[in-house]
Amino acid sequence: MKQSTQGFARAGTPQRRTPPPGDAGVPAQQRAADALDGPRERDAAEPSARGEHTHSERPIPAPRPVVQRSSVRGQILDALRTALVTGELKPGEVHSAPVLGERFGVSATPVREAMQQLALEGAVEVVPNRGFRVVERGARELAELAEVRALIEVPVMLRLARTVPGERWAELRPLAEETARAAASGCPATYAESDRAFHRALLALSGNEQLVAVAADLHRRSQWPPVRRARAYLLADAAEHTALLDALTGGELDVVRRLVQEHFAGAG
Incomplete structure (x- = not known):
């Protein structure tokens, strides 16, 4: 028991022993003092003990900003x-990331990352050891996508027509007008982007983010591969957006139902 108590004293609070007379204890006392006081003195004296940089240390290089790489990937994805x-x-067609990277003037990495995102969206499929193949969709698959979009969006449109005040629909007028301008340009990519923006803003009034995300994914899938549309068709499609806003503002449920169903039927 006595040995245990002494051991605890040494482990908990170190005690300085007075050397007996005649013993060469001064060096030992000095070593004991160093053992007690030395570490605290070094901690206060050495900047490295406080986490500060010293001239003897090699500086750690700052990491490259991730935003720059994400920006390149986003630009490639849009392209x-x-x-x-x-x-x-x-x-x-099958395209490899290195070849597309040379085309865009970037490395293969952001192209590969963008292609993987497109694979998740159903636009391309991975071909092992070759690259990515652009998907082929027939008329039946496009019609099925249009049907699913109608099943999701028509009930939502009718509910919004009953609950959303008329002035909120006025906020979407600029987006509808933008689709008309895009249709007049005759550029399918410009019109596809403006068309998605209008539908996304309309469904966002439901307050259901998951609904908006699912509908946007279906909408994007229905635009690949592109269906060659004449400029007149794009103008008529854009005009339906304005007519739909008029019906929603007036609370004309039957007109809303008919317009939305016809809109998706034409999309197929």
Whole structure:
């Protein structure tokens, strides 16, 4: 028991022993003092003990900003989406990330990352050891996508027509007018982007973010591969947006139902 108590004293609070007379204890006392006081003195004296940089240390290089890489990937993703909508990347073609990287003047990495995102969206499919193949969709698949969009969006439109005040629909007028301008340009990629923006803003009034995300994914899938539309068709499609806003503002449920169903039927 005595040994245990002494051991605890040494482990908890170190005690300085007075050397007996005649013993060469001064060096030992000095060493004991160093053992007690030395570490605290060094902690206060050495900047490295406080986490400060010293001249003897090698500086750690700052990490490269991730935002820059994400920005490149985002730009490549937008460019690839445009190439898909315009038909520049044709259904059935296989493209490798290195070749596309040379085309865009970037490395293969952001291209590969963008292509993987497009694969998740159903625009391309991975071909092992070759690259990515642009998907081929027939008329039946496009019709099925249009039907699913109608099943989701028609009930939501009717509910919004009953609950959203008329002045809120006025906020969407600029987006409807933008689709008309995009249709007049005759550029399918420009119109596809403005069309998605209008539908996304309309559904956002439901307050259901998951609904908006699912509907946007279906909408984007229905635009690949591109269906060649005449400028007159795009203008008529854009005009339906304005007519739909008029019906929603007036609370004309029957007109809303008919317009939305016809709109999706034409999309197929």
